[in-house]
Amino acid sequence: MSEESKHSLPVINNGMSRRTLLKGVGATLGASSFAIAIAPIAQWAKDTSVDEFLQQHYKELSSSDLDQVITRLEQDAKDKYGADVTIRDHQPLPDVQFAYALNLSICIGCRRCAEACHQENNHDRATSNSYIRVLEMDKGSLNLEHGKVNYDHPVPADDKFYMPVQCQQCENAPCVNVCPVEATWQEEDGIVVVDYNWCIGCRYCEAACPYHARRFNWKKPEIPKQEINPKQGYLSNRIRPQGVVEKCHFCLHRTRQGQLPACLEACPTGARVFGNVLDPDSEIRWVLENKRVFVLKEELGTKPRFFYFFDE
Amino acid sequence: MSTESNMPTATPPNHFTSYPRFIFRSLVLATDGSWLFYAWMTLLTAMTLVGVHAWAVQVRDGMILTNMTDQVSWGLYIANFTFMVGVAAGAVMMVIPAYLYRDKEMHDVVIIGEILAVAAMIMCLLFVIVDLGRPDRFWHMLPFIGRFHWPISMLTWDVIVLNGYLLLNLHICGYLLYIRFLGKKPNPKWYIPFVYLSIFWAISIHTVTAFLYCGLGGRPFWNTALLAPRFLASAFVAGPAFLILAMQVIRRFSNFRISDHPMRILVNIIRVAILIGLLMVVSEIFTEFYTGGAHIASAQYLYFGLHGHNALVPWIWTSIACTIIAAFIFMKPNIIKHKWALDVACILAFIGLWIEKGMGLIVPGFVPSTLHEIVEYLPSMTEYKITVGIWAFGLMIFTVGLKIAIPILTEQLSTQQISKQQENEVQLPVNSHAD
Numbered sequence: 001m002s003e004e005s006k007h008s009l010p011v012i013n014n015g016m017s018r019r020t021l022l023k024g025v026g027a028t029l030g031a032s033s034f035a036i037a038i039a040p041i042a043q044w045a046k047d048t049s050v051d052e053f054l055q056q057h058y059k060e061l062s063s064s065d066l067d068q069v070i071t072r073l074e075q076d077a078k079d080k081y082g083a084d085v086t087i088r089d090h091q092p093l094p095d096v097q098f099a100y101a102l103n104l105s106i107c108i109g110c111r112r113c114a115e116a117c118h119q120e121n122n123h124d125r126a127t128s129n130s131y132i133r134v135l136e137m138d139k140g141s142l143n144l145e146h147g148k149v150n151y152d153h154p155v156p157a158d159d160k161f162y163m164p165v166q167c168q169q170c171e172n173a174p175c176v177n178v179c180p181v182e183a184t185w186q187e188e189d190g191i192v193v194v195d196y197n198w199c200i201g202c203r204y205c206e207a208a209c210p211y212h213a214r215r216f217n218w219k220k221p222e223i224p225k226q227e228i229n230p231k232q233g234y235l236s237n238r239i240r241p242q243g244v245v246e247k248c249h250f251c252l253h254r255t256r257q258g259q260l261p262a263c264l265e266a267c268p269t270g271a272r273v274f275g276n277v278l279d280p281d282s283e284i285r286w287v288l289e290n291k292r293v294f295v296l297k298e299e300l301g302t303k304p305r306f307f308y309f310f311d312e
Numbered sequence: 313m314s315t316e317s318n319m320p321t322a323t324p325p326n327h328f329t330s331y332p333r334f335i336f337r338s339l340v341l342a343t344d345g346s347w348l349f350y351a352w353m354t355l356l357t358a359m360t361l362v363g364v365h366a367w368a369v370q371v372r373d374g375m376i377l378t379n380m381t382d383q384v385s386w387g388l389y390i391a392n393f394t395f396m397v398g399v400a401a402g403a404v405m406m407v408i409p410a411y412l413y414r415d416k417e418m419h420d421v422v423i424i425g426e427i428l429a430v431a432a433m434i435m436c437l438l439f440v441i442v443d444l445g446r447p448d449r450f451w452h453m454l455p456f457i458g459r460f461h462w463p464i465s466m467l468t469w470d471v472i473v474l475n476g477y478l479l480l481n482l483h484i485c486g487y488l489l490y491i492r493f494l495g496k497k498p499n500p501k502w503y504i505p506f507v508y509l510s511i512f513w514a515i516s517i518h519t520v521t522a523f524l525y526c527g528l529g530g531r532p533f534w535n536t537a538l539l540a541p542r543f544l545a546s547a548f549v550a551g552p553a554f555l556i557l558a559m560q561v562i563r564r565f566s567n568f569r570i571s572d573h574p575m576r577i578l579v580n581i582i583r584v585a586i587l588i589g590l591l592m593v594v595s596e597i598f599t600e601f602y603t604g605g606a607h608i609a610s611a612q613y614l615y616f617g618l619h620g621h622n623a624l625v626p627w628i629w630t631s632i633a634c635t636i637i638a639a640f641i642f643m644k645p646n647i648i649k650h651k652w653a654l655d656v657a658c659i660l661a662f663i664g665l666w667i668e669k670g671m672g673l674i675v676p677g678f679v680p681s682t683l684h685e686i687v688e689y690l691p692s693m694t695e696y697k698i699t700v701g702i703w704a705f706g707l708m709i710f711t712v713g714l715k716i717a718i719p720i721l722t723e724q725l726s727t728q729q730i731s732k733q734q735e736n737e738v739q740l741p742v743n744s745h746a747d
Contacts, residue, residue: 019344023343026350026354030357033361034361034364036365037361037362037364037365037368038364038365038368039368040365040368040369040371040372040373041368041371041372043372044368044371044372045448048448053448057452057458057459133683135683143606144683144684145606145609145680145684146684147683147684149683149685165683174528174529174530177464177465178465178466178467178528179461179465180453180460180461180465180467180468180471181449181452181453181458181459181460181461182459182461183452198449198452198459199445199446199449200444200445200446200447200449200450200452200453201375201444201445201446201449202440202443202444202445202467203385203386203443203445204465204467204524206382206385207385207386207525207528207531207677207678208528208530209530209682210529210530210682211530211682211683212382212383212681212682212683212685214382215382216375216382216385216445217374217445218374218375218376218378218380218381219373219374219375219376220374241446242374242445243374243375243444243445243446244445244446245445297530300529300530301529302529
């Protein structure tokens with residue numbers, strides 16, 4: 001066996017020397033063109049630290065791990081956006097179940113809620129992204145098919161009513177079920193959150209959501225430093241990385257500290273009602289008990305925590 | 313080659329030395345060929361590199377370079393992924409006649425199907441990776457290392473079945489080629505169970521991929537029980553169609569002798585599958601349009617346009633026309649004798665189903681959006697470049713696979729002939745690859 005392999009190798013080499021040389025040249029050319037072709041990845045990798053690459057899932061971080069992560073993210077905001085921000089990890093409050101209700105009789109479709117969301121949550125300025133879309137609907141129909149989002153005239157128009165739609169914080173959330181890496185889950189107070197540092201950006205949740213509640217960061221968000229909201233939450237409004245999914249989180253960095261969501265505070269008509277349904281004296285509890293509320297696409301069985309109602 | 317052909321008569325092989333030699337020999341085989349072969353591989357390499365570069369820029373600058381939006385959040389990549397799962401599954405239509413029906417002639421060429429399955433599976437995985445916003449976080453999806461949302465997320469099932477199918481086919485191809493390289497007879501224990509498993513597995517890859525879509529209640533266009541059967545029917549056309557074309561190319565450019573018989577079997581399979589597929593399309597269209605209502609908005613958009621938006625209408629009618637014409641040509645009784653017509657039918661069927669599973673299935677699921685916005689989608693230049701790159705890479709894997717397999721399979725035959733005359737003859741170097 002060994003004798004023959006000694007014999008066969010030189011034969012191949014003699015017969016193939018020119019071809020072997022050409023193969024070598026070809027392989028070298030191929031490898032160097034590959035290096036040139038892939039080079040943009042190296043420029044991108046400079047912005048991604050090893051710590052970020054190796055970071056564990058939110059639920060697996062110890063408190064000291066999380067402190068380190070937050071310090072790094074605050075430094076990133078300083079380096080990349082020039083802004084001094086404070087990121088906190090707001091925990092769900094005990095005995096709290098959040099719910100939202102919206103009075104369609106008095107919503108005038110001014111879209112100030114969407115604008116407030118845009119600013120509160122550090123959305124990309126150029127795309128004027130927001131977690132809220134306001135549909136202009138024909139009076140006499142609740143069919144979303146006849147809704148328009150890009151209306152452009154003074155509001156409220158006659159014969160129209162307005163229906164803002166944002167994340168419904170479903171109890172049986174299709175987006176949570178489909179996520180292959182558990183990057184999104186429902187917290188104890190009912191808010192569905194995303195770990196922006198764990199999401200792989202497959203966008204299966206965007207396909208699964210029946211309410212168009214999820215947004216993808218198609219590029220790095222651009223925000224002038226003076227416009228950045230410095231009060232940030234780890235699972236809520238901190239500046240998101242490129243290539244991950246985000247969504248409405250009921251402004252948990254506010255609401256878990258006893259404040260109201262930014263969209264509610266911006267509403268000029270008082271159409272929005274937010275609170276803890278476990279609190280018997282809360283306004284939300286009163287609305288759910290006394291108004292005939294409904295949810296969107298109830299037939300899908302998603303069990304939203306976002307309710308709509310009309311005054312009689 | 314003389315070394316290898318002597319192996320069986322010598323002492324039992326030491327795998328620690330013979331396996332590296334097998335790999336080395338494979339590398340030599342994969343990189344040797346005629347000028348036409350070099351030109352082909354250079355072209356594919358160039359196209360792959362264009363795709364690699366476009367992908368690298370996409371990772372750096374973001375998926376804003378695609379034409380996808382929050383409304384149409386999957387596009388050309390996932391469309392091609394879905395189609396290639398079908399091609400991979402369709403390759404099983406060579407395995408079933410070869411192993412379940414013990415068809416000798418199909419058995420001789422079944423490795424072509426298995427190599428196609430490997431190439432198509434690798435393409436599928438690449439199409440998923442280029443669709444990720446954060447490919448650097450792919451490890452989050454690995455079982456035990458990341459957080460694998462199994463069994464709830466259908467995507468985790470898809471990760472299991474796709475990688476499983478890839479490994480099964482790699483094992484079957486690798487084992488058979490290595491054993492034949494050693495000049496031995498394959499031991500059925502080491503591959504027959506895996507072959508049977510791969511038959512069920514092939515069905516599962518396309519079923520699970522259909523379940524990705526049809527399990528979404530918020531997308532009425534996909535939310536139909538007919539989706540998985542339709543996927544399978546189209547897979548059993550697209551896969552065999554590609555294989556018929558591939559076999560004719562192999563016949564032309566190598567000395568691997570392939571009779572008309574395997575092709576005839578594949579044509580018979582296509583004849584049945586293409587009609588079942590068309591029947592299911594008609595059934596879907598009837599149910600949608602006769603019922604009417606809001607749920608048909610996507611189908612309306614796809615086939616006829618909706619409120620003046622009709623980007624997909626030319627695509628889907630091209631697809632339907634291609635498939636129907638192909639079906640008619642395949643029905644021709646002696647189609648196997650008319651290679652020109654057979655090629656046209658295969659190409660038409662392949663294109664028709666590529667559009668149907670891709671642009672005709674994925675995109676209309678998103679139009680109109682869940683809030684009934686109509687945002688249209690056609691792929692961007694970046695998406696085309698990356699897609700072409702992955703196709704070129706897949707063809708490269710398929711070509712290399714054949715370049716390794718064919719000489720080993722044909723040399724096996726030559727080895728037996730040579731070994732009969734071995735005692736009194738000087739061995740001639742066997743040079744089976746076209747040169």
